[in-house]
Amino acid sequence: MIIDCHAHLVPPGLLDAIRANAAKFPSIKVIEDGGSLGFSFAGAKPTRPVSKPLSDIAARLKWMDTQKVERQVVGGWLDMFGYEIPAEEGAGWSRLINAHLAQTAREEPRFVPLATVPLQDGALAAEVLREAHQSGFKGAMIGTQPKGKGGVLDDPALKPFWEATNDLGSVIFIHPVFESGDDRVHDYGMANAVGRITDTLIAMSRLIYAGHVGRYANARIVAGIGGAALPYVIGRLRRNYQLDKDKLGDPDAALAAMYYDTIVQDPRALRFLADVVGADRIMMGSDMPFPIGDLAPLNIVEDTPLTPSERISINGGLAQRLFGL
Template sequence: MIIDAHAHLVPPTLVDAIKSQAGKFPSVRITEEGGFAFSGGKPTRPVSKGLSDLPARLKWMDENKIDRQIVGGWLDIFGNDLPVEEGIAWARLYNEHMLATSKAEPRLIPLCLVPLQDGARAAEVLREAHGQGFKGTMIGTQPNGKGGVLDDPSLIPFWEAADELGMSVAIHPVFESGDDRVHDYGMANAVGRVTDMMIAFARLIYSGHVTRFSRAKIVAGIGGAALPYVIGRLRTNYGLDKKLGDPDAALATLYYDTIVQDTRTLRYLADIVGADRIMMGSDMPFPIGDLVPAKIVAETNFTDAERASINGGLAQRLLDL
């Protein structure tokens, strides 16, 4: 089974459902361009056709010989900065339509949305989603708006629930990386996502979350960002303060995808963390991803067994497919 372990989906029925239930979401505004604005904040980009076009997605999967695809939502519209009760209703609505879409098209494996504005309620929604058949969740690097951190003590109930349930937790950079210097030259995609991920994961590593909640199967997207490259600095910092979480133990606990766009980088990632921790991913439908994801795996120096694991074996085991 060939599995794309990193993709995004806005269910085709979701936007109409939001419009029909607008009274439930007073803090959400749909813009004329087709984007969203949450709690009076900056409008998102419009929802691109590729996020919802199922026939085109399935055609792409066939062309790339991909049997199944793990799909999270679109980070721009996770709504983690909504008021708590509104955010809970938003997550439940998104999950309802993700589940319905995957039931209509079983090649898609959905990841649920949780309201990270409140750790206890996020745990509640995660447990509901697990009961509905979700195998994991996708969360953003900055919960509750710009500058949020995933090691916030208020989120401990969420991490405990994910750990207890053995859910996969795919962590993904958000649209606003937190550094205004990246808003030129396309740098938000080129490097902003990387620095955002690196900072979020460094906090989870040093706080001890990665090893403490290891049954949660935490996935570090975009090849673990720069974490493998800076392991020496992370290790040195840990040596200066042994009260911190051990970065070597953490990197050996995480899972990763192949979205690094360079065979030498992918081979280096495997050398640092082990090829058995890596899954093929595309970041579909975004062009900064890898829309021919099998190619880099085929062209990198892996054994046949490693390649089989990366191309679907690990994802199949991880999500018990």
């Protein structure tokens, strides 16, 4: 089974539901834009509008057929997770998104949905995650910055959420958000090329040093974008750990315990990732439908020096086990 472990989907029905239920979300400004919607959360600058490829299911299935992808793991769109809005409102927003992702997966079983949760409140995030598992989700896609720009995933207030991920054995896919946290990347297309990497690197490094990867070992944590720069900086992470072992989590143990996608766009980088973390921790991914992703994702696996059994695992074997497909 060929499985794309990293993609995004905004079900068409969700946009209609947002329009119909706008009064329930007073902290969200819905912006009509060319037949689509953009959003402003709690007065923050507007997101981009939802692009047609995010909602075009027929085109997505055609692409999957062309790429020989049998199943696709889909989270929502990070720009619209809305971590900045009040917690109860955020829980309702997450539930609305999850209901439409679940409905789409029922109608088209080739999609494997990942829930979203209101990370602005750890207890509510845990509650929504448990509800999602009860309705068939295997885990969630979460952003790197809860509570908005500058938020951290090791925030003590998120302890109930991380405990729930451990109890449930959730697959938790960690993904960069709309704002990287560094205004220097807003030129030259660097928000995608660099900002997503630095955002993920910082968020994951905090989780590692906080000890979360070991403490919540039953959660299956996926570090998107090939682990960002984690494999390349493991020597520095290790050296920093050795200077303060009594207070920091072990980065080598953490990297060995997590999972990764193949979205590194260079076979040399994928080979290096496999050398550092093991090919058995890597899953093929596309970041569909975003152009910065890998829209022919089987090619890099074929072009990287790997054994046949490693290719089978990367192209779907590992994802099949993690998601119980």
